Amino acid sequence: MVREHPQTREFQAFKTNIEYARKMVVAGQSLAAFQSPILDIGDFYRAAWVQAVGAIDHWFHEELYRRVAELAAQDSPGMPYQLTAFELPLKKVEEVRRGTTTLADAVSEQVRLKWGNVALQNPRKIGEALKLVTEENIWAKAAGQINEWTRGRTAMNEQALKKRYIAITDRRNKIAHEADLVDGSLHERRAITDAEVTDAINWIERIALAIATVLG
Template sequence: MAVPRPDTHQFDAFTANLAYARKMVNAGKYLAPFRSPEIDVDDFYRAAWVQAVAAIDHWFHEELFHRVGLLAAKDSPDMPIQLRNFELPLNRIEAVSRCEITLSEAVVEHVRDKWGNASLQNPRKISEALILVTEKNVWQEAATQINIWHGQRTSRTDKTLKNQFFGVTDRRNKIAHDADLVDGDLKQRRTITDAEVSDAIDWIDRVALAIAHVLDV
């Protein structure tokens, strides 16, 4: 079934970044018949894999900062407890008192300081970040939503969803940090196909859609 996509600047950017990853896959498929010693087509697929994971990492950050700003500006009694208890350094409190910045801006700045350079590719770290904007079990509810989208033909749980997501990001780390070399080998790289990368990109897209749905319900 067609899944509605969030109409937000943050998700539009995510979609554009995933489209870029898909273009790299298509470039590799186009060049595959012309393989030569000068062109390693598999590197297009590896680059696409890294790009796709970067896309969802970036989306998690931007979604976090955006939602923190909205919640802090509302000062609602329904604000998640972790955000309500979020501590600001004295210099930012003083800036607010001098009307140099709003409280919402001060909170977002401090959240950026804490999470801006953090990698949001591990399910545990993602949960730690998103707890500032929701008290839901995002992985469990996202798994339930994916099962619904699949007509209950799947029975994913938070554990299986996180494990599958970790498998995608772990391969990204092998590419980015270990040149995708086979363990114990300094020349041979792991095999990779356009179908594998396309599946990983589609899976990243589905996970982001499910978590976005959970955050908005």
């Protein structure tokens, strides 16, 4: 079943990046028949895996920034606690007081400074960042949303969903930081198939859509 996805600029960018990962898988599949000692088709799949994780990492950041800016601009009494408790440097407080910047802009800038260089590839870090924009337990709610989509054919819970996501990001880290080498080897790389990377990409897209649905 095709599920409706958010029409925001941020999610559209995520979809574009995910489709790029899928195209790399297709490229690998199309060249599989021409496998040779100088061409490792698995590299297309490894690149697709890294691209897909990068896509959701980028989306988490952009979604965080957009929602923080919107909430800060509204100055709503229903603002999440972590955002109301977010600390601003005195310099920024003074700029707001003098009217040279708005509160929304000051908060947005500081959130970008705090989270801009933090990889959002760990469920704990993702949950911590998104506490600025929601009081919901996003992983538990996202797991429930996935179960709802499958009409009870899955029994996903918070820990199971986190474990699935960590498995995907761990493999990405092995590819990106360890050349995907088998432990203890200087030249043998882990096997990878188009089916494995396609499953990872599908899960990344499913998780992003579930969390976007929870955020509303």
